[in-house]
Structures are given as C-alpha cells and as structure tokens.
Amino acid sequence: MRQPFALIESSAHGLRITALNDVAAEIGIETGTALSDARAAHPTLISRAAEPQKDKIALLKLARWAGRYGPNRHIDGEEGIWIDITGVAHLFGDEENLLDDLTWRLASFGVPARLGLADTLGAAYALARFGCPPDARWALAPAGETREAIAALPVEALRLETSRVLLLKRLGLRRIGQLYDIPRDSLQRRFRSSDIAADVLMRLDQALGSVEEPRRPMQPPPVLSVACAFAEPLVSSEAMETFAAQLASELVEELATKDLGARTVRLTFYRADGTAGSLTATMSMPCRKAAHMMMLLKEKFATIDAGFGIDLLRLDAVRVGKRDATQSGFAEPASSPFRNPAALVDRLVNRFGRDAVTVLQPRASHIPERAEVRLPALEVLAAANTSHPADPKNALRPAFLLARPEPIDVIAEVPDGPPAQFVWRRVERRVARSEGPERIAPEWWRTLYLDDGQKQPRTRDYYKIEDHTGAAYWVFRRGLYDSEEGSGPPSWFLHGLFA
Amino acid sequence: MGSGVSIQAAVIEKLRSRILSLERHAPRRGPAAIPEAKDRGLAAGKRAPWELGCEAGDALLPEGLETNAVHEIKGEPSAARGASAADWMAGIGFAARLAVRRTDALSAMKSANQPWVLWCWPKAIAGEFGLPSWAGFAHLGLDPARLIIVETARAAEALNAIEESLKGASLAVVIGVLDEVDLMPARRLSLAAGEMATPCLIVTHPASEPAGATATRWRIKRLPSAPHRFDPRAPGLSRFEVALERCRARPASVARPPFTLEWSDETRRFGLASVMADLQAETRRARSGADAPTLRSY
Numbered sequence: 084m085r086q087p088f089a090l091i092e093s094s095a096h097g098l099r100i101t102a103l104n105d106v107a108a109e110i111g112i113e114t115g116t117a118l119s120d121a122r123a124a125h126p127t128l129i130s131r132a133a134e135p136q137k138d139k140i141a142l143l144k145l146a147r148w149a150g151r152y153g154p155n156r157h158i159d160g161e162e163g164i165w166i167d168i169t170g171v172a173h174l175f176g177d178e179e180n181l182l183d184d185l186t187w188r189l190a191s192f193g194v195p196a197r198l199g200l201a202d203t204l205g206a207a208y209a210l211a212r213f214g215c216p217p218d219a220r221w222a223l224a225p226a227g228e229t230r231e232a233i234a235a236l237p238v239e240a241l242r243l244e245t246s247r248v249l250l251l252k253r254l255g256l257r258r259i260g261q262l263y264d265i266p267r268d269s270l271q272r273r274f275r276s277s278d279i280a281a282d283v284l285m286r287l288d289q290a291l292g293s294v295e296e297p298r299r300p301m302q303p304p305p306v307l308s309v310a311c312a313f314a315e316p317l318v319s320s321e322a323m324e325t326f327a328a329q330l331a332s333e334l335v336e337e338l339a340t341k342d343l344g345a346r347t348v349r350l351t352f353y354r355a356d357g358t359a360g361s362l363t364a365t366m367s368m369p370c371r372k373a374a375h376m377m378m379l380l381k382e383k384f385a386t387i388d389a390g391f392g393i394d395l396l397r398l399d400a401v402r403v404g405k406r407d408a409t410q411s412g413f414a415e416p417a418s419s420p421f422r423n424p425a426a427l428v429d430r431l432v433n434r435f436g437r438d439a440v441t442v443l444q445p446r447a448s449h450i451p452e453r454a455e456v457r458l459p460a461l462e463v464l465a466a467a468n469t470s471h472p473a474d475p476k477n478a479l480r481p482a483f484l485l486a487r488p489e490p491i492d493v494i495a496e497v498p499d500g501p502p503a504q505f506v507w508r509r510v511e512r513r514v515a516r517s518e519g520p521e522r523i524a525p526e527w528w529r530t531l532y533l534d535d536g537q538k539q540p541r542t543r544d545y546y547k548i549e550d551h552t553g554a555a556y557w558v559f560r561r562g563l564y565d566s567e568e569g570s571g572p573p574s575w576f577l578h579g580l581f582a
Numbered sequence: 583m584g585s586g587v588s589i590q591a592a593v594i595e596k597l598r599s600r601i602l603s604l605e606r607h608a609p610r611r612g613p614a615a616i617p618e619a620k621d622r623g624l625a626a627g628k629r630a631p632w633e634l635g636c637e638a639g640d641a642l643l644p645e646g647l648e649t650n651a652v653h654e655i656k657g658e659p660s661a662a663r664g665a666s667a668a669d670w671m672a673g674i675g676f677a678a679r680l681a682v683r684r685t686d687a688l689s690a691m692k693s694a695n696q697p698w699v700l701w702c703w704p705k706a707i708a709g710e711f712g713l714p715s716w717a718g719f720a721h722l723g724l725d726p727a728r729l730i731i732v733e734t735a736r737a738a739e740a741l742n743a744i745e746e747s748l749k750g751a752s753l754a755v756v757i758g759v760l761d762e763v764d765l766m767p768a769r770r771l772s773l774a775a776g777e778m779a780t781p782c783l784i785v786t787h788p789a790s791e792p793a794g795a796t797a798t799r800w801r802i803k804r805l806p807s808a809p810h811r812f813d814p815r816a817p818g819l820s821r822f823e824v825a826l827e828r829c830r831a832r833p834a835s836v837a838r839p840p841f842t843l844e845w846s847d848e849t850r851r852f853g854l855a856s857v858m859a860d861l862q863a864e865t866r867r868a869r870s871g872a873d874a875p876t877l878r879s880y
Contacts, residue, residue, distance in 0.1 A: 421698070421753070424698045424750065426752070427750035427752050427753070430746055430750070431732055431743055431747070434739075434742065434743070435734050439734055440731070440732050441730075441731045442727075443714065443716040445716050445726075451715075454717060455716035460730055478717055478721070479721065480718040481715065482674075482721070483671075484712045485711075515817075516815055516816055516817045517815065517817070518813070518816035547817060548817075549817040550668070551806065552804060553804035553820075553821065554666075554804055555817060579715065580711055580712070581671070581820075582674050582718075
C-alpha cells in the first residue's frame with residue numbers, strides 16, 4: 084500500500100504543496116493548497132521539503148543521459164527536456180519506435196514522462212504537455228502535419244505568459260487553431276498592444292516552424308563523432324581502451340578527409356544503468372594522431388567508474404582546427420634535435436589543468452605589472468608562431484614580480500632618496516647600494532575616468548637596492564612629496580626580487 | 583691469423599657497446615663514464631658543451647655539466663632551520679644563469695631551432711616569490727617567449743611534471759624549484775633526464791637534505807655585487823660564492839675550496855671575480871668622500 088506523499092515549500096501564507104505523487108492526486112489533493120488544509124482532510128499525508136536545486140541537477144543528469152537519442156539536448160524549464168532527434172530516428176527503426184524506447188527506459192527508471200514529437204520545438208512542447216491522449220505516454224505529429232496536430236490544443240500550449248493566455252481566452256480564442264484564420268494585422272488591433280500581438284504571433288510562428296527558434300544545447304555539438312555500441316556491456320578497462328583506440332583511429336581518418344585536426348576530443352561512455360560520463364582531452368595544436376589522443380585519454384581512464392558495464396562509447400571531436408596550416412614539417416627543420424613542445428604541453432595540461440601551464444606574453448604598457456600577462460600555454464601555442472612585439476628596451480627589471488607589491492617600512496637619508504634600511508617580511512635589511520630612481524608615472528588615459536571609490540593612481544619611483552648580503556630587491560615609493568594634493572604621504576612597497 | 587684477431591676485436595667491441603647500452607640507465611661513475619648517446623639521432627644534436635664560461639669553474643668539470651643528468655643547486659641557509667627569500671634567490675639566480683649558458687650553447691649551434699625552457703614549481707613556493715616576469719627574464723638572458731611556466735598545486739605534482747617534461751625531448755633545460763627531493767623521485771628524474779638527454783636543474787630549499795642521484799650539487803651564496811663601473815653607489819655585476827659539493831663524474835673536484843664567480847650580463851658568462859679591481863673601486867669611493875649619512879624614517 085503506497086502512501087500519499089507531497090513536497091512542500093514555505094510561502095507567504097505558510098507551507099504549500101508543490102508536488103504530489105499519484106496516490107495523493109487520486110484522493111483529491113491538489114498542488115497549491117496549504118499543507119495544513121490537506122493534512123486536515125487526509126491525516127496520512129507524508130510531506131518533505133522541496134529541493135528545487137536538487138531537482139534541477141537530477142533533470143540535468145537525465146538530459147545528459149538523453150544524449151543517446153541525439154547530441155543536441157537541454158533541459159527546458161523546471162520539468163522538461165528537449166532533444167533534437169534530427170537524423171537519429173532511423174537508428175531506432177522509426178520515430179514511433181524511438182518514442183516507445185524512450186518511454187520504456189524512462190519508466191524503467193521510475194520517471195513518469197509524457198513525450199511529444201514534432202517538427203518544431205514549440206509544437207513538441209505543446210504536444211507533450213497538452214496533446215497526450217490519456218491512455219498514451221506520447222503524442223506524435225508526423226512530419227509536415229504540425230499545423231493540424233496542434234490546432235486542437237489550448238492556447239496555454241503556446242508558451243505564453245499567464246496574462247497573455249488570459250487575454251486570449253477573454254477574446255474567445257481558446258484553441259491554437261482559432262488563431263490560424265485571423266489576419267495578423269487584425270490580431271494586433273484586437274490586442275491594442277503591438278507587444279502582446281508580436282509575442283503571440285512569434286510563439287505561433289515558432290510552433291508552426293515559420294520562424295527559426297534558437298536553441299542552446301547542453302554541450303556544443305561535436306564537429307565529428309564516432310560511436311561504438313556493444314551487445315554485452317564492457318566492464319574491463321582494457322577492453323574499453325581497445326575500443327577507444329579503434330574509435331580514435333576512425334576519428335582520425337574522418338578528420339583527415341576533411342583536412343582538420345582535433346583541438347578537443349571527448350570520450351563519452353554510457354553505462355548500462357542509464358548514467359553517462361565523459362573524459363575530455365585538449366590539444367594545443369590541431370591533432371591528427373590517434374596515438375597522441377589516446378595517450379591523453381588513457382591517463383584519465385583510471386577515473387572511469389564502469390558501474391554495471393558500458394554499452395556505448397562515443398568519441399567526439401568537439402573543437403577542430405585546420406590541420407594543414409600548422410604542419411610541423413614546415414615549422415622546424417628535420418634535423419632539429421628538439422621536438423615541438425606542443426605535445427608536452429598537452430600532456431601537462433591533461434594532468435594538471437589548463438591554468439597550471441602558462442607562458443608569458445608582453446603587453447603594451449609601461450606599468451610593470453601591466454606590461455605582461457600570463458596566458459594558458461594551450462591557447463598561445465595554438466596561435467602558432469605569433470610574433471610578439473619586439474622588446475622595447477632591455478630595462479632593469481627583476482626576474483620575479485610579487486603578485487602584489489608588499490608594503491615595507493623604510494628609513495632613508497633624504498625623503499626623496501633611496502632607502503637606507505627597510506623591513507620586509509619582518510626582517511630588517513640594511514641597504515648597501517642602490518640604483519635609481521626610475522620614475523614610472525601612471526598612464527594618464529586611465530586616470531581620466533575613475534569609478535567611485537577607485538584610487539587615483541600615483542607616480543612610482545623604482546629603485547634596485549642591494550642589501551649587505553648581496554640580495555637585490557626592486558622597491559618603489561608610491562607618490563611624490565608635495566606634488567599631489569589630497570593624497571596621503573608617499574609609502575614604500577617591495578615589488579620584485581632580482582635573481 | 584690477422585682476420586681472427588679483427589673478428590675477436592669486433593665481437594668484443596659489440597659486447598662492449600651492448601654492455602654500455604644496458605648500463606646507460608645505471609648510475610655512472612668516474613670520468614670515463616661520460617655517457618654516449620650518439621646512437622640516438624635526437625640526442626646527438628643536444629650535446630653542445632654546457633660550461634660555466636670561465637676557466638676556474640670549467641677546470642672542475644672538464645667535460646662541462648652533463649646534459650643528461652640532474653643537477654641540484656642549493657642556496658646557503660642564513661639561519662639554522664629556515665631560509666629567507668634571499669637564500670632561495672641565490673640558488674634560483676645561479677640556476678637561471680646556468681640555463682642561459684645552456685640555451686646560448688644550443689643557439690650557437692646553427693642546426694637547432696630556438697629551444698624552450700620549462701620552469702616548474704609548486705604554488706606554495708611560487709606564492710613566496712611571485713611570478714617570473716617577462717622583462718626580468720629577458721634581462722637575465724633567457725628568452726621569455728620560449729619559457730613555459732608550470733605551477734602545480736602540490737610538490738609531488740611538480741615532480742611528476744618535471745619528469746614528464748624531461749621525457750618530452752622538446753626542452754633545452756628543465757628548472758624545478760622544490761622544497762626537497764627524496765631519493766626515489768630524484769632517481770626517477772635522473773633516469774628521465776638520461777633517457778632523452780634533457781638536463782634538469784633542481785633548486786631545493788637551502789636548509790633541506792640534499793637529494794640523491796644527482797650528477798652535481800652546487801652550494802651558492804650570494805655576495806655583495808661587484809662595484810659598478812660608473813656609479814659607486816649602484817650595484818654592479820652579480821657575484822656568487824660557488825662551492826661544488828658533489829660531482830659524480832669527478833669526485834676529486836669536490837675538495838676544491840669555494841670560489842667567487844661574477845656573472846656578466848653582456849657576455850652572458852661567468853667570470854672569476856677580481857678582488858684587485860674591487861680595491862681600486864673602494865679607494866675611488868673613499869676618495870669621493872662619502873660621510874656617514876644621517877638616517878630618518880619616512
């Protein structure tokens with residue numbers, strides 16, 4: 084015997100029911116009623132707090148799983164998932180078989196679902212929510228018959244705001260089909276507002292397919308994709324490796340025919356219990372070597388949890404680049420003893436993450452911390468042989484710049500002079516020799532328009548100073564004496580260490 | 583008979599070369615065991631001599647630094663337990679300059695394309711010293727456009743990254759900055775360095791235990807820099823007190839007393855510091871009459 088069950092959330096008027104199981108629905112409880120009212124009528128009602136965030140995560144998981152019916156899919160609102168099955172249906176026989184298969188699998192997970200299939204997203208939405216016959220789990224509008232299929236559905240199915248639906252109903256327009264015959268101009272006149280009319284017409288056009296509707300899929304669709312399904316689920320990682328290697332060589336062949344190289348490949352594995360997982364490998368140069376892809380993917384194989392076995396492996400080239408543009412044969416002489424570091428960067432990025440492996444790039448600025456930037460090596464190497472601006476001058480700069488200048492206490496001979504003694508990280512250091520100052524003024528074009536609370540940048544006087552042990556530091560005095568009004572006295576900072 | 587002898591000689595030669603190839607990964611001892619990597623086309627080109635650039639230093643290592651081994655560089659700890667940033671910087675500075683010597687030697691060979699250098703350290707150490715700077719590395723003499731910086735979350739990952747880089751056969755030199763390296767990782771690094779003939783410089787905490795399985799270990803102390811040629815108040819060329827604490831190829835070199843090297847930014851080589859020149863500079867400075875200044879806190 085199943086118990087009536089409800090999910091509740093607190094609202095301005097106390098606890099309200101947001102969702103019910105079928106037992107509760109049968110005995111006449113409705114969503115939106117107060118929990119206390121429902122309890123009074125049905126004392127056996129069990130309730131739990133609703134967790135919308137977890138619901139959303141579960142829905143996302145389901146959408147990820149649904150990738151087996153088509154790579155383009157995403158969640159739709161709080162309770163829906165859309166899947167673009169263009170070119171997929173024949174893999175399941177026909178569209179009806181696909182719907183049967185999907186219904187059956189969802190039911191086997193315990194997910195009650197209603198499906199709609201149509202030429203457009205709008206029509207499929209309408210069919211799934213309002214077009215399912217009571218005894219069926221799905222509704223299908225055959226190709227080209229969308230107009231007829233949704234004509235009988237209520238106007239709520241058009242994905243309009245509640246106020247607009249009410250307005251339509253007040254005008255006597257209850258079915259979508261009633262909108263077909265009204266001339267578009269007169270619709271606008273009836274609504275007295277071009278906004279509402281435009282909205283209604285847009286939704287109608289989207290449902291009928293005369294206006295393209297942008298859809299953002301969960302993952303960018305892969306450029307190339309190869310897959311391999313198994314009659315018996317794979318469990319051992321050796322077997323998976325073998326099949327992944329096969330897929331990699333297939334993918335490489337496809338890439339070769341299109342003169343492309345993969346920048347990002349993703350290996351997705353669908354487990355027998357309906358869950359899915361994926362591994363991603365990114366390459367700094369468009370790659371057409373199956374061995375290299377496999378080496379990167381193989382390192383992550385240990386993280387795969389095969390569960391009850393894997394029944395489908397798919398390898399996608401998510402990002403590709405023109406391969407022939409950066410052919411290694413041209414870039415380096417054959418006799419060169421050094422290989423291109425791109426492969427090494429790929430391996431390091433694969434292990435330690437994109438941001439762990441970086442290269443420096445100069446920038447056009449004379450403020451030391453702004454004169455250079457650290458970028459992921461993966462992106463920079465891909466931009467192959469970018470000519471960086473030539474070094475303007477061999478300026479006196481420390482090998483290491485602190486992430487942010489650290490304040491130091493300074494004793495100096497004269498206010499404007501170099502430090503004679505300073506305390507950095509609680510150690511007092513006596514300055515033996517110093518070189519400078521090198522005056523670096525703020526960039527005036529940045530000082531023109533400052534946000535509220537943003538400090539006026541100040542002039543810096545940089546010194547290279549050497550303490551009595553020979554260690555050299557790069558320090559600066561921020562601000563000048565008696566020249567900038569309204570700013571406090573100058574202060575000293577340590578900015579870098581000379582190696 | 584003559585042919586019999588030559589066949590014998592050929593057999594012995596063949597066996598010798600086989601033993602050599604078997605022992606390539608074994609620790610080498612003695613000056614005769616300078617490794618041969620000629621059979622690898624890839625490795626052969628990399629065997630440009632890697633020297634300090636001055637006679638005093640190169641007398642210790644007649645063949646130069648081994649390019650297929652790990653070299654450890656340690657600063658001189660200023661305190662019993664800890665080490666200041668300055669102590670670290672002495673070792674880091676020396677390692678960076680050795681890397682300059684290496685890249686210069688390679689670019690002198692016309693056949694090679696511009697080699698890359700990899701700098702690897704864990705986040706904890708990077709946080710102490712900040713980031714390698716483009717202009718600063720250019721000032722030192724390393725091409726910053728050919729520098730890959732790897733910053734890992736943990737020290738063990740840094741070792742992993744260094745080992746992987748050594749095997750990549752695409753770098754001129756790998757510089758690792760680490761607190762310490764245990765024997766096992768050090769051996770792994772040494773094997774990886776030997777495999778593809780990529781040298782590795784590891785700078786370790788000045789006060790930590792020395793790593794094993796290294797070809798050389800240097801102890802570096804920063805000295806007050808040489809007098810500036812024109813300005814007596816400015817720091818001049820950097821000076822290091824260099825001691826060779828361990829040398830696998832020539833154990834005899836270890837007994838030498840430490841010596842003072844001076845790095846010239848222009849010639850990009852080390853030179854023996856001249857104390858006589860200092861004295862002259864000192865007198866010049868004294869003559870210019872710098873009185874003891876009065877200091878104030880600003």
